[in-house]
Amino acid sequence: MTDTAPDTGPDPLLSVRDLSKNFGDFEALRKITLDVHHNEVLCLIGPSGSGKSTLLRCLNFLEPYDSGEVRLEGELIGWREGGAVPRRALAANALRRQRQGIGMVFQQFNLWPHMTALGNVTEALMQVKGLSRAKAAEKARAALQKVGLGDKAYNFPANLSGGQQQRVAIARAVAMEPRLMLFDEPTSALDPELVGEVLSAMKEMAAEGMTMVVVTHEMGFAAHVADRVAFLDGGRLVTVTRPAEIFGETPKDPRIQRFLQTYR
Numbered sequence: 001m002t003d004t005a006p007d008t009g010p011d012p013l014l015s016v017r018d019l020s021k022n023f024g025d026f027e028a029l030r031k032i033t034l035d036v037h038h039n040e041v042l043c044l045i046g047p048s049g050s051g052k053s054t055l056l057r058c059l060n061f062l063e064p065y066d067s068g069e070v071r072l073e074g075e076l077i078g079w080r081e082g083g084a085v086p087r088r089a090l091a092a093n094a095l096r097r098q099r100q101g102i103g104m105v106f107q108q109f110n111l112w113p114h115m116t117a118l119g120n121v122t123e124a125l126m127q128v129k130g131l132s133r134a135k136a137a138e139k140a141r142a143a144l145q146k147v148g149l150g151d152k153a154y155n156f157p158a159n160l161s162g163g164q165q166q167r168v169a170i171a172r173a174v175a176m177e178p179r180l181m182l183f184d185e186p187t188s189a190l191d192p193e194l195v196g197e198v199l200s201a202m203k204e205m206a207a208e209g210m211t212m213v214v215v216t217h218e219m220g221f222a223a224h225v226a227d228r229v230a231f232l233d234g235g236r237l238v239t240v241t242r243p244a245e246i247f248g249e250t251p252k253d254p255r256i257q258r259f260l261q262t263y264r
């Protein structure tokens, strides 16, 4: 296993060193070492079960890791604890995550069904940032505008398409002004014709300089939007490199070749 990440900057936003995570005897992540630089889009690809979600969850306090280190702008983050996890710790971690400024978007949108699009974003801003309702609503409107949903502010989730719901979820995360955004297969639950609008919203965020780690099966997005692509296999980081090296004529590693064949 090698970390072949080309150095694209001196002080990474996120640095992961020798991160390992076991589920019982099963090694889900094996000594992952990876930097994510400011304003970078890093796409994380790999076969199902290779550990992509587990890695994001370790970065985001959702899963304790066994050894190694995760730093955000040099500050130790994440959750390294053995044993059972009391419910209280999970709540505390949710708070820490928000304070650290990491936003996350999942495959499932997890919107509050009884609130409008605007309500979903506003409520989150009030709860997490402690803003007044008026101030939160103002920021929420701007966030919805950014993802192209300015005219859907008063729709409830049931009256939005999957793509629109996911864009509300993105607006909700981005409205918090995170330092880092994590996406775990944000378009995998969508009908094919709705994938494009969500990827466009993400692409726009990237263009505005948001630092993003994106787990995706959208190879077009990885090839064209990512600054670097990381390939994970069996809990190991096989390579981190420029997209052209992965998607070019001859990806060097046979594991990558095999993986890509399922998308061609």
Ligand code: ADP
Pocket: 023, 026, 028, 046, 047, 048, 049, 050, 051, 052, 053, 054, 055
């Ligand atoms: P990916 O997102 O790349 O598909 P995951 O990170 O979800 O992979 O899972 C990596 C491996 O870890 C899989 O073999 C999965 O079955 C296992 N795994 C994930 N979460 C748990 C868990 N909570 N308990 C036991 N095994 C798990």
Ligand code: MG
Pocket: 052, 053, 054
């Ligand atoms: Mg996954």
